[in-house]
Amino acid sequence: MATLSVCQPQLGGFSFENCKRNAVLEAEVTKLGCNIPSARKTGTTICGVVFKDGIVLGADTRATEGMIVADKNCSKIHYISPNIYCCGAGTAADTEMTTQIISSNLELHSLSTSRLPRVATANRMLKQMLFRYQGHIGAALVLGGVDCNGPHLYSIYPHGSTDKLPYVTMGSGSLAAMAVFEDRYKQDMEEEDAKRLVRDAIAAGIFNDLGSGSNIDLCVITKGRVDYLRPHDMANKKGVRLIRPVYAYKQGTTGVLTKSVIKLDLEVVEETVQTMDTS
């Protein structure tokens, strides 16, 4: 058991004890030419759009670790409350933990007020927490939901600034997705049009950005109903391999030009019989 002469009781939360040691280690390792392991990012395309009755959120499903795909089918649309969902880009662990903490806080808040939570509440909680940590928590989020005041869509940046807009995109593929939105967005779309628009925006991100890939997940939120479509569309299917590869060619593939038969004359020289021991 480790007993130290600790004078004050320990506090919870982040501990910065090892920061100096880590800085020294990183300098040493870089001198030797290696890299320290990097955090798993989601290198993502996420987007959301407001349509006539609600919100459509969309995301791809690839998680990268440097240049390697760490997860081919990760879920980037996180649950916040029954009427609010949040897509996350940036460091995967940060988005996961942030959305879980805010989801718990919203649940406690809604139990205390006995009302369905509002999207603005979730937005305010997220931005206050992200600003407190000055951008060191790398979570870029698209928050959308339907509450008593109608559908709302927010984009939240890692340093704590937020935007309330009718259509938003985030992540490394955000420019490709935003191009699709800017071209085809209309106010008060129908649900099928909105789903098709989001699907095309995410597909643009998947095909034009290295950090995004695999399938397209959609989440349609309307008053009283949430459709979590996972996967909505498999944009990149792995090729199907033949179980028994057929390498033999059919008869007649090669044309026959000439045919000659040479008979070999063989004569019997010696004949011996050897009995087998079958005991």
Next chain:
Amino acid sequence: MNTRGLRSQPKDSVPVTGMGQQVGAYGVQDTLRSGFSSVKNELLPSHALELSEKNFQLNQDKMNFSNLRNIQGLHAPLKLQMEYRAARQIQRLPFLQSSHLALDTLKGNDESISFEDILNDPSQSEMVGEPHIMMEYKLGLM
């Protein structure tokens, strides 16, 4: 009441010793209890967030109290601080885990979850404080 305490404390004005060594007898560092020291370790924080996180609760409280004072008058923060002081005294001896239930309810921490509750939970820390030393520190005998 000292009204200076109701102003919020800016980050730069946190005294250097708040982050550095414990001062023992005669005002010299306590090498026996807190190990060797170096000026660089004491002056610079190891992470940009270290200072701001250390004083976060303190600054939040000061900001809330000064808002209350401006809106409702001096009596509001005075009464609240009196209640906080009373609730803070309901705890076990320092080396044991106390729940701080009354204090948490007053501050509203019972209805929120943050990183203080998830990471480095003090009830599950691997180090145990030495009871005698912690009691002496609390009573001011050290």
